[in-house]
Amino acid sequence: MSKTLQSVLIFLVSLVVPPLVLMVISLASGGALAPAVALIIGAVFGLGYGLEASLLCSYELSTGQGWLELLVDLTWSLPNTVFGFIIGNIVYVWFGSPSRTDSDGQGWIVFSPRPGSSFGRKVLQTLGTVNIGGAGQHEKMHLLQARIFGPLYLPFVGASYVVTFILQVLWTVTLGAILKLLGVRQKAHLEPPARSAVGGFFGWIYYATPIELWAYASGNP
Incomplete structure (x- = not known):
């Protein structure tokens, strides 16, 4: 054709x-x-x-x-x-x-x-x-995820970010802050691994969502 x-x-x-x-x-x-x-x-x-x-x-x-x-x-x-x-x-x-x-x-x-x-x-x-x-960077996996989950995909992604944001904030202001004061950690907040496309405080929120964990686990050509 x-x-x-x-x-x-x-x-x-x-x-x-x-x-x-x-x-x-x-x-x-x-x-x-x-x-x-x-x-x-x-x-x-x-x-x-x-x-x-x-x-x-x-x-x-x-x-x-x-x-x-x-x-x-x-x-x-x-x-x-x-x-x-x-x-x-x-x-x-x-x-x-x-x-x-x-x-x-x-x-x-x-x-x-x-x-x-x-x-x-x-x-x-x-x-x-x-x-x-x-x-690159597993982007085709996100395309496949959208096709699999269809109308559930966007609500799921949004809810995932809300959950990981709440977890990051709770950790940072509680145990993370205590461990930083004791010198056990350099930073109070959780950080993503080096391969994450986004780093720092918001990087963990991004990386810890199920769609990103799945995508990174699938490879990163």
């Missing part, structure tokens, strides 16, 4: 599927989301995402895996895809630009960092299907 045909199919599927998914949600919820609103939101998102993903030819539709990734991203994992598309494009555009080379057939949209930008080089990030920096 030619790249041109794949791009056309990516665009058409992206334009059609999200409105249908939101219409189903509207009907299943008894009209909590008005059908007309569902169609408009789905169509606007589908148009934007379809244009970007098709121009970058993000999905390899000559394989079953590529079709599965596209359909999962636009159905089960749609909340993550919408979140990543909106936030990723708002934030990452300041640090890089969409890369056809890194996105082509890879199942996601990759922003290549600009020269001199540490964000996307030293620190990589993936939001839904939108990434900055490419596949």
